[in-house]
Amino acid sequence: MTGLSDFFVRREQKGKGMSDTIRVLIVEDIPTDAELMEYELQNAGMNFSVQRVKTEEAYISALSAFLPDVILSDYSLPAFDGITALRLKLERAPDTPFIFVTGALGEELAIDLLKQGATDYILKNRLARLPVAVSRALREVEERKEHQLAQATLRTTEELLRKVATAIEQTAESIMVTNTDGKVEYINPALTRITGYAEDDILGREFTLLRSDRHPRSFYDSIWQTVNSGNPWKGRLVRKRKDGSVYDIEETISPVKDRSGVVVNYVFVGRDVTEQIRLEEQLRHALKMEAVGTLAGGIAHDFNNMLSVIILNAELARDDVHGRPRINIEEIISASQRAADLVKQILTFSRKSDHEKNALNLTPLVKETYKLLRSTLPVTIEMQLEMKAASDTIMGDPSEVQQVLMNLATNAYHAMLEKGGRLLISLSDRTFETRQTLPHASMEPGRYVVLSVTDTGCGISEEVKTRIFEPFFTTKKPGQGTGLGLAVVYGIVQSHGAAVTVDSAVGRGSTFTVFFPALEDIAEAGSQKRGIMPMGSERLLVVDDEPSVVKATAETLQRLGYKVTTATSGAEAWKLFRFAPEGFDLIITDAVMPEMTGMTLAQRILEVRPDVPIILFTGFSENLSSEDVKAAGIREFLLKPFPKHQLAETVRRVLVGTNSTR
Numbered sequence: 001m002t003g004l005s006d007f008f009v010r011r012e013q014k015g016k017g018m019s020d021t022i023r024v025l026i027v028e029d030i031p032t033d034a035e036l037m038e039y040e041l042q043n044a045g046m047n048f049s050v051q052r053v054k055t056e057e058a059y060i061s062a063l064s065a066f067l068p069d070v071i072l073s074d075y076s077l078p079a080f081d082g083i084t085a086l087r088l089k090l091e092r093a094p095d096t097p098f099i100f101v102t103g104a105l106g107e108e109l110a111i112d113l114l115k116q117g118a119t120d121y122i123l124k125n126r127l128a129r130l131p132v133a134v135s136r137a138l139r140e141v142e143e144r145k146e147h148q149l150a151q152a153t154l155r156t157t158e159e160l161l162r163k164v165a166t167a168i169e170q171t172a173e174s175i176m177v178t179n180t181d182g183k184v185e186y187i188n189p190a191l192t193r194i195t196g197y198a199e200d201d202i203l204g205r206e207f208t209l210l211r212s213d214r215h216p217r218s219f220y221d222s223i224w225q226t227v228n229s230g231n232p233w234k235g236r237l238v239r240k241r242k243d244g245s246v247y248d249i250e251e252t253i254s255p256v257k258d259r260s261g262v263v264v265n266y267v268f269v270g271r272d273v274t275e276q277i278r279l280e281e282q283l284r285h286a287l288k289m290e291a292v293g294t295l296a297g298g299i300a301h302d303f304n305n306m307l308s309v310i311i312l313n314a315e316l317a318r319d320d321v322h323g324r325p326r327i328n329i330e331e332i333i334s335a336s337q338r339a340a341d342l343v344k345q346i347l348t349f350s351r352k353s354d355h356e357k358n359a360l361n362l363t364p365l366v367k368e369t370y371k372l373l374r375s376t377l378p379v380t381i382e383m384q385l386e387m388k389a390a391s392d393t394i395m396g397d398p399s400e401v402q403q404v405l406m407n408l409a410t411n412a413y414h415a416m417l418e419k420g421g422r423l424l425i426s427l428s429d430r431t432f433e434t435r436q437t438l439p440h441a442s443m444e445p446g447r448y449v450v451l452s453v454t455d456t457g458c459g460i461s462e463e464v465k466t467r468i469f470e471p472f473f474t475t476k477k478p479g480q481g482t483g484l485g486l487a488v489v490y491g492i493v494q495s496h497g498a499a500v501t502v503d504s505a506v507g508r509g510s511t512f513t514v515f516f517p518a519l520e521d522i523a524e525a526g527s528q529k530r531g532i533m534p535m536g537s538e539r540l541l542v543v544d545d546e547p548s549v550v551k552a553t554a555e556t557l558q559r560l561g562y563k564v565t566t567a568t569s570g571a572e573a574w575k576l577f578r579f580a581p582e583g584f585d586l587i588i589t590d591a592v593m594p595e596m597t598g599m600t601l602a603q604r605i606l607e608v609r610p611d612v613p614i615i616l617f618t619g620f621s622e623n624l625s626s627e628d629v630k631a632a633g634i635r636e637f638l639l640k641p642f643p644k645h646q647l648a649e650t651v652r653r654v655l656v657g658t659n660s661t662r
Contacts, residue, residue, distance in 0.1 A: 022048040022138070025068035027085050028101075029054040029077045036127055037072055037101060044131030056080050056088075063092045070134055075102035083116075090117050095144070097137035101130065174249070176268040177256075182206045185265070194249075194272050196242035207268070212246045214238035227253050227266065236273065248274045300343055304619030305546050307343075307641035311336045312552035315644040316559065333643075338372075340641050341399040357496070359519055362392040362401065362449055366427050369405045373425075377413055380420030388428040394449050394516040400492045401451075401516075407489045408453040408512045415457025415510060424454040429518060439515060440499035447518040454511040460504040468502065489514075533645060534652035535561040538585035542566050543573040543601065545593040549640075553588070556644055557651065570596025574604055581609050586655055591618035599632065606633050613654045617642070 024041065028034040034052050041048055051066050053059045054077055062068065071089055075082040082100055089098050100113060100121040110121050119137045122130050168175055174191035178184050184202050192198055195210060202209070211220070215237060226233040232254035238246050251270035255263045311333060318329040370385045377383065394401075405425070412423050431447045432438055438445070460468065468486055489512075493500045497517055504510035540562050544550045547568055554564040565584070567573035570593050577584065587605060591598040602614045616629050617638035629637040635654045638646070 020047070022046060022134075023066060023069045024048045024050045024134075025059075025062050025066060025071045026050060026052045027054065027059055027071065027073035027077070027080070027082065028052060029074070029080075033074070033101075033124060036124075037130060040127045040130045041134065046131060046134070054078075054080060056084065059085055060088060060092070063088065068093070068096055070137060071096060071098045072101050072130075072134075073098065075100055075105060083113075086113070086116060086118055095141060097134075097141055099130075099133055099137060101127070172271070174268070174270045174272070176207060176270075178207050178266045178268070180263060180265070182208065182266075191270075194241070194247065194270075195239070201242065210239045212238045212240040214246065223253065227255055230255060230257075230263075239270075247272055248277045300620030302619065303343060304340065304640040305544075305549050307336050307340050308619070309546075309548045309552050311340075311641045311643055312556050312647075316552070316555060319559070334368075336641065337643070338368075341402065357395050357397050360394055360396045360398055360401065362394060362427055362451065362516075363387060363389065365398055365402055366405065366425065366451070369402050369409075370425055373406070373409050373423075377409075377423070378420075381413060381416060382420075382422045384422065384424045386424065386426040386428075388426065389449060391429050391447070391518060392427060392449050393519040394496070395519055396496050396516065400496070404489050404492050404514060405451065405453070407486065408514075411486060411512075412453055412455035412457060412510070415455050415459075417457075421456035421509070424452075426450075426452045426454070428452075430515075439501050439513070443499050443515060448515040449518045450513060450515055452511055452513040454509065456509040459506040459508050460502065460510055461506050533560065533648050535648070536652060536655060537561050537563065538655055539563045539583060540565070540586045540588060540651070541573060541576065541584045543568075543570065543587070543589035543593075543598070545569055545590060549590070553647070556647060560648055560651075562651070569593060570598065570601040573601055577605055578608070581612075584612065586651065587612060587614045588651070589614065589616060591616050592620075599629075602632065602634055613657075615650060615654060 024038075026034045026037060028037070031052075038048075038050055051062055051068070053062050056079070059080065071085070073082045073085045082102070086098055089096060097119040098117065099119050100110075101124060102121065103124045105113075105121055105123065113121060119140075120133045122133055168188050171188065172190055174194050175186075175188040176184060176191055177186040183204055184207050187197070187199060187202055195202075197210075219237075223233045223235075232252055234250075234252045236248060236250050239249050240246050249270040250273045251268060254267050254269075256265035256267055258264050314329050314332045314336065318326055318333070321329065366387070367385070370383070374383050409423065409425065415421075416423070428450045429447065430450050432443070432445050434445045436445065490500060493514055499515045501513045501515075502510065503513070540557055542550055542554050542557065542564055543566075544553070545568055550566045550568055554566050557564050565576060567576055570589070573587075573589065574596065577587070587602070589598040589601055593601075598616050598618070602616065605612060605614065610633070613635045614633070615636045615638060616634050617640055619640045635657070636650050638650060642650075
C-alpha cells in the first residue's frame, strides 16, 4: 500500500519545532512583568523572538504582521483587556495558543476563560511554570495539526476506496480474487453476468471450476509457472460457464504481495472476447473469400477461353461423327459446361458475377447433380433418388440451384461422416390451398416444386436449429467447414423467392426442404428444347488475341454459312476494317486484349461506321457489364464459354435487328 499512501498523502510542512525560533507576542502594560516572562523562557533554553503590545490596535496589527506562535496576555490592562485579546485571537488566529499570565485569578474565572478558548493560565508569582506551559501548548498545536492532516488523508483514502470499489463493481471486465490456495474470496458482478455463477455458488470454492477442457494441462502449468515467479500472465483462454457452455476471455492473472513481498492473493482480470473472436473469424473468412474471388477473377478469363475452345471444337466434332464417339463427345461437352458453371459459382460466391434467372426444368439438373454426388461421396453413404414431380419448372439459375443441392447434400454427408447412413434426394410438386397451413411463414398459397434432402445422421438440436443458417456458424471441428454452406443455401433460396425448412431432432436425422414457386407449364424452358439452328451468309469479322478461340469461333460460324475474316489483335482488326469499312456486316470482338482492348476497337469502328453492329465477348472482366457495353453502342455482350446454339442465336438476332432498323 506504500504507493497508494504516497499518492494520496500530501503532507503540509510541519509547524515550527522546538529548535526553531518561537515568535512570542506579549500583551502587557508593565515592562518588568514582560521582562520576567522573557527571562523564564530564556532560562529554559528556548529560542524565541518577542513583541510586546499594550493596546488593541497594536495587538491587531501584530496578529497579522508578526504572526505569533504563542500569545502571553495579562488579564487586565489600562486601555485593553485579556478577554478582548482572546476574542480577537479566536477570530483572526484560532490555532495560536493563548495563555493568560496574571497576578490573581479566581478558580471559577480561570475555568470560564479556558471554556472561552484560552489554552492555559499562569499566575505571575509562579512564572517558573511558563516554559512548561508554552512547550505543552505548542506541542498540542502540532499534534492537532498532525491529527487534522491524518483525518484529511483518511477521508481522501476512504473516498478513493469507495471509487475503486464502485469501479470494480460496475466495470465490464470480470474480476476475481483468490487466496494462495486457489479459493475464491471475491467476484464482481461482471463475472456473475458472464459465467452465470452467483457469489454463493463460487465463493470459497476453487477457481478451477471455471476451467474448460479446451486447453491441455501443460497450458495451465505454463501460466502458473509465470505467476509463481512473481510476474503477471496475460493471454487468451477458454473458460466454462455454469451451464457448461464456454466463452473466450482475455485475462490477466497477477500475484498480490504484502509489504514484505510475500504473495497473499491472486487477482484475475478478464475481458469476454467471444464476440470479438467471432468477428475476427468472420473477417478472416471474408478476407479468404475475397482472396478466392480475386484468384477466380484472375483465372476466369483464361480458363473460360480454354473452355470456349473445348466446347466449340467438341460441338464441331459432334456434328462430324455418329454412334459411340458422338456419345463420348456429348460427355465432353457436358463436363465442360459443368466446369463453366463452376467458374460462375466461384465468381458469384465472391460477388464478382451476377446470375440471371430464366425458366428452368429441375429434373435434368437434379439427376445430373445426383450422378456427380454419387461419384464423389464415399460408399458408406447409401444414396437414393426419388423423382415424383409432375411439373418441375421454376424461374431460377441452374448453377445456383445446383449449388443449393450440392451444399445440402454435403451437409448431410458431414452429419453421417462417422457412422455412414442413407441420403435421399427427392423432387416433387405440391399445391397449397388458401386455407391450408403453409410450411413457412414467407410462403403464399399456390403450386411449388419441392426439393428435399434427407439424411439419417446425428440430427440437429433445437438450439442449433435456430442458428443454422447464420453465416460462419458451424458445429464442425476446426478445419472441417467454414460455416458458409447453409448460409449460401439460405441466400440463394431467398433470391429465388423460395423458402427452406428444417425437420430434425438429435439422433434421428434431418430433412431440408426447399419450396420453389412453380411456373405454369412451359413448352420450352430456356435452351432445353431448341428448334433449327439459325444460319446466315453475312460477312463477319472475328477478333480475339487467343488464336485457338478465333479458329474455333470462325469455323463454327463458317459452318453456319457465314463468311468469316479473323484477326488476333485489336490493331490488326482495326487495320482490316479501316481498309474496307463496308466489307463487314458484323464485328465480333474479345473485350480483353493487349495494346488495344475490344472497347477501344469498338469505339474506333463506330466513329467510322455508326451503323455496324458489334458483339463483345469475354472470358471475364470485372469492369464491364452488359449495361455499360450497350451504352457504348455495342449490340450484345456474350460471356465465354458459350455453346454453338447461343453463338448462332445471338449473331442471328443482332443481324436481323440491324436489318429491320435500316
